[in-house]
Amino acid sequence: MKIEQRLRRCLSLHLPLSIILIFVLFPFYWTLNTSLKFERDIMKVPLKYLPNPMTFQNFIETWNNIGFGRYFRNSLIVALIAVFFIVTFAVLVGYALTRFRFKGKQLMMFLLLCTQFVPGVMLLIPLFIIFKKLGLISNLGSLVIAYTTFQLPFNAILMRGFIQNVPYDIEEAAMMDGCNRLQAIFHVVLPILLPGIIATAAFAFISCWNEFIFALMFISRSDLYTIPVALHSMQGEYDINYGYLAAGSIIAMIPPFLMFAYVQKYLVQGLSAGSVKG
Amino acid sequence: MLRKTAKKTAVLLVSLLLISASATFSAPQKVKLTFWDENAGPNRTPYLQELLKRFNKANPSIEVEYVGLPWSSSKQKIDVAIAANSTPDVSGVSTNWVAEFALNGAILPLDPYFNKAPDKKQFAPVHIQAIRDLVPNKKLYELPNTFNANLFWYRPDWFKEAGLNPPATWEEFFDIVAKMTDKSKNRYGYSIRGGSGSVNNLEMLLYAYSGLTEYFDKKGKCTINHPLHVELLKKYVAIYGKYTPESDITNGYKEMVANFDNGIAAMIMHNIGSYGEHMQTLGPGKFAAAAFPVGKLGKRTAITALKGYVIYKGTKYPAESWKLVHFLASAESQSYWNQKIGQLPTRLDVMNEPWVSEAQHLKLMGDTFADKKSVALKNPQYLPDYNAILTRLDPAFQEVLLGKRPVEKFLNEWASAMEKAKAEYDKVFNKK
CATH class of the missing domain: 3.40.190.10 (Periplasmic binding protein-like II)
Incomplete structure (x- = not known):
């Protein structure tokens, strides 16, 4: 009986999961495999499923000569600062939308949603002109502002869902004990909200980290490029350097990979919390 | 005390100004x-x-x-x-x-x-x-x-094995494509560009086949739907899936070049720009260039x-x-x-x-x-819509490959889009 149960569980759960896992992980494996091969071996038939002979040259070249070290730093600066602002504002907007009653609240929610329907590309030229007038072209500040603006509505709505989950009674209790509203937010609401904040920050980080079109348009200095722009440059009109492209992709994957490994537990908690009453 | 400070500041400011002014005059601005x-x-x-x-x-x-x-x-x-x-x-x-x-x-x-x-x-x-x-x-x-410029890249080692030479006529081209196909070895005679940029690629092939040199005739009619082009396209569509990989329908240039460099296709039509990639992947002796055969009307038209x-x-x-x-x-x-x-x-x-x-x-x-x-074909690169029309036609060409859109209809649509763009252009620049 036990064996039959195990077998059934294996067939209905572990086997499909393993197949999905292989399906999901294969592109990662292939990228890593390609990044460790010599350029001449990448396209060779029969295809090599292991990088033999192995080389780290693609990584060294990509990091040093192509300048991924610099692009990595730029991406990190932009993403971290933007995430800080996005999360801060998202908490405040989310809090206001949850706790306060004010005229036009529904309209504001609707407007926040509406911003999601406008593709960023449509606004490229006006945004470019605004940043130009502010002297922010070829300045990482323009990306921080653009990312914060475009990411804020979605994340504020997400945060509203999380804050709704925090019972108001706790805040009231804190205020009864002498906290003012801000103290209640910082000392009581925020610690409970941590999984939600981490989930929001993770989403915001990934969106900022992967963003391409603004990063290309608002930056006209090669040394200020971010990683997605550099990755696109690996694909020329006539040729693609697959080795560098794969190595660059692996480098680009590292921060999101490490971040997700660390925040995974919060993320699942946060997502489910948000989804119930979102 | 205050006066002293003011004096000192004034002296400092004046000297700074002098220094910067002299610097401006002495070093020429780059x-x-x-x-x-x-x-x-x-x-x-x-x-x-x-x-x-x-x-x-x-x-x-x-x-x-x-x-x-x-x-x-x-x-x-x-x-x-x-x-x-x-x-x-x-x-x-x-x-x-x-x-x-x-x-x-x-x-x-x-x-x-x-x-x-x-x-x-x-x-x-x-x-x-x-x-x-x-x-x-x-x-x-x-x-x-x-x-x-565009040309055929082919595998001289495979051609030698099969006792074939690069095509000297367009009949030979289709003949070679059929002969070089060996599906048991996952080897095809040719790889078609069917995805992004496909119509641009096709345009070159059509004019190379016909040997027409003008994109518009004297009456302003676009020549892309010329009977010779209909003839070529029908033959071309017929080799899709039979002597080419079926996945060709989504081929951009990189997928098409990869088919050649991976030893899946014996021949592709691309330009000299992909030389570096062939050299890196296939190495010398395993790839060579061949010019297009002379077109049906006696000219070798190239874009x-x-x-x-x-x-x-x-x-x-x-x-x-x-x-x-x-x-x-x-x-x-x-x-x-x-x-x-x-x-x-x-x-x-x-x-x-x-x-x-x-x-x-x-x-x-x-x-x-x-x-x-x-x-050299006089393709109307001067039309502001020229590239947009070609790009817009890419999905229609996929339908042609799948047999869902007749060849004639496709080429007529192409011709009328170009004629419309030309009429607008002529109207603006009073060329008529």
């Missing part, structure tokens, strides 16, 4: 030019940067800032820069962008400088004329430094693609920008650049250099264009 490379990447950027280094050394009063743009979005970036009046001084361009930029008043005519250039006769007149023909005022808006440099209207330093453009298109620069990227120069003196005849594909192209039967 002219700073911004250069946008429209097709940056690890296989090209280092060579262009080397050229810019040489330029900076030869012109110490000018400093060039290099900005590399990824090919996939460089046109979009330049378009936004034009719309926002934030263009660089100089950029690289594909010639098929030039008409649009010139009509928008974004770039400067180069004639005042070019006409005075001592080496102007070294630029192949056919290329200079092709660029002049892009605009109604026949001015020169681009100085070309690289020239690219050539030029690359060059333009100066933007917004530049504060047109003379210095010309210096840069002229330097990049000089004999020394063209020789270095085209050798490194494996393409053809646009100057007659560089075309005669030994390295051109030593590379099989370059020699072949040089000889082909020297042949009297070869004619």
Whole structure:
């Protein structure tokens, strides 16, 4: 009986999961495999499923000569600062939308949603002109502002869902004990909200980290490029350097990979919390 | 006490002003030019940067800032820069962008400088004329430094094994494609470009097959739906899936080139630009170039693609920008650049250099264009909608490949889109 149960569980759960896992992980494996091969071996038939002979040259070249070290730093600066602002504002907007009653609240929610329907590309030229007038072209500040603006509505709505989950009674209790509203937010609401904040920050980080079109348009200095722009440059009109492209992709994957490994537990908690009453 | 401080501050300020003023007078201001490379990447950027280094050394009063743009979005970036009046001084361009930029008043005519250039006769007149023909005022808006053309890449080792030669006629082409297919070995005679850029690729093949040299006839009718093109396209569609991989329907250039370099296809039609990739993956002796057979009407029609440099209207330093453009298109620069990227120069003196005849594909192209039967197709790159129409037709070509859209209907739609664009163009420029 036990064996039959195990077998059934294996067939209905572990086997499909393993197949999905292989399906999901294969592109990662292939990228890593390609990044460790010599350029001449990448396209060779029969295809090599292991990088033999192995080389780290693609990584060294990509990091040093192509300048991924610099692009990595730029991406990190932009993403971290933007995430800080996005999360801060998202908490405040989310809090206001949850706790306060004010005229036009529904309209504001609707407007926040509406911003999601406008593709960023449509606004490229006006945004470019605004940043130009502010002297922010070829300045990482323009990306921080653009990312914060475009990411804020979605994340504020997400945060509203999380804050709704925090019972108001706790805040009231804190205020009864002498906290003012801000103290209640910082000392009581925020610690409970941590999984939600981490989930929001993770989403915001990934969106900022992967963003391409603004990063290309608002930056006209090669040394200020971010990683997605550099990755696109690996694909020329006539040729693609697959080795560098794969190595660059692996480098680009590292921060999101490490971040997700660390925040995974919060993320699942946060997502489910948000989804119930979102 | 307060007075003393005020005095001290005044003396300090005056001396600072004097120092800065003397610095201004003594050190000549460097002219700073911004250069946008429209097709940056690890296989090209280092060579262009080397050229810019040489330029900076030869012109110490000018400093060039290099900005590399990824090919996939460089046109979009330049378009936004034009719309926002934030263009660089100089950029690289594909010639098929030039008409649009010139009509928008974004770039400067180069004639005042070019006409005075001592080496102007070294630029192949056919290329200079092709660029002049892009605009109604026949001015020169681009100085070309690289020239690219389409050809067949084939596997000489496989051909030898099968006792075949590259196709000398179009009948042979279809014959070879069938003979080289061996599905048991996952080997196909040919790989079709069916995804992005497919119609552009197809256009070259259609005119090469027919040998028509004019895109519009005297009555202004587009020749793309000529009966010979219908004939070719029907044959072409028939080989899809039978002598080509079925996945060809989504092939962009990289997938098509990968089919060839992976040993899946015996032959592809691409341009000399993919030479580097074949060399890296297949190695010498395993790939070679073949010219298109002569077309049915007795001409070998080819579409050539030029690359060059333009100066933007917004530049504060047109003379210095010309210096840069002229330097990049000089004999020394063209020789270095085209050798490194494996393409053809646009100057007659560089075309005669030994390295051109030593590379099989370059020699072949040089000889082909020297042949009297070869004619460059006058495709209407001057139409601002030309590229957009070709791109828009890509999904329709996929339907043709799948047999969901008749060949005639597809070519008629193509012809009428081009005729409409031409009529609009003629209306604006009163050409009729």
